[in-house]
Amino acid sequence: MRPATSSTTSWLATAALAAMMASSGSLVAAQSAPDSENGRYSMTPIPEGVLRLDTRTGAMSTCTRNGAGWGCYAVPDERAAFDAEIGRLQAEVEKLKEQLAAGPTVSGKIDEALPKSDPLKKAEPKVAEGDRKIEIPLPSDQDVDRVMSFLEKAWRRLIEMANRVQKDVSGKI
Numbered sequence: 001m002r003p004a005t006s007s008t009t010s011w012l013a014t015a016a017l018a019a020m021m022a023s024s025g026s027l028v029a030a031q032s033a034p035d036s037e038n039g040r041y042s043m044t045p046i047p048e049g050v051l052r053l054d055t056r057t058g059a060m061s062t063c064t065r066n067g068a069g070w071g072c073y074a075v076p077d078e079r080a081a082f083d084a085e086i087g088r089l090q091a092e093v094e095k096l097k098e099q100l101a102a103g104p105t106v107s108g109k110i111d112e113a114l115p116k117s118d119p120l121k122k123a124e125p126k127v128a129e130g131d132r133k134i135e136i137p138l139p140s141d142q143d144v145d146r147v148m149s150f151l152e153k154a155w156r157r158l159i160e161m162a163n164r165v166q167k168d169v170s171g172k173i
Contacts, residue, residue: 051075
């Protein structure tokens with residue numbers, strides 16, 4: 001056997017590339033649509049492509065056609081997330097039941113009774129039900145003057161703005 005030259009190597013590489021491209025072209029042609037593998041998958045057309053249900057596992061996928069052929073992506077399974085959360089909560093409930101059954105874990109418990117009232121809380125005045133009145137403090141004259149001043153300034157600015165708009169419109173007509 002004679003040693004390989006660079007022209008022979010490049011010819012072999014070109015032939016291998018051509019064979020690979022030809023076989024990938026036939027693969028793309030063979031991938032024109034997802035197969036159903038002896039009834040395992042149930043296909044339902046949707047606007048984006050096809051919805052595929054695996055009848056053995058219950059997994060759902062959306063299959064769409066792109067430049068390279070068909071691609072199927074799993075649909076997020078809410079049921080699995082719910083089941084996982086239920087399992088976590090059941091484990092937490094069991095843990096809390098065990099803690100409760102173990103007995104009280106309160107530290108620093110005292111035998112004497114606690115006071116019935118809070119010593120820091122101010123006593124409410126004794127008033128009969130019919131005598132209760134709601135008092136709303138009225139604003140002072142200074143507060144009223146400030147509000148009036150604000151409203152006057154806002155009104156003046158509004159009138160000035162209306163006049164400017166009227167001049168702009170009348171000048172363009």
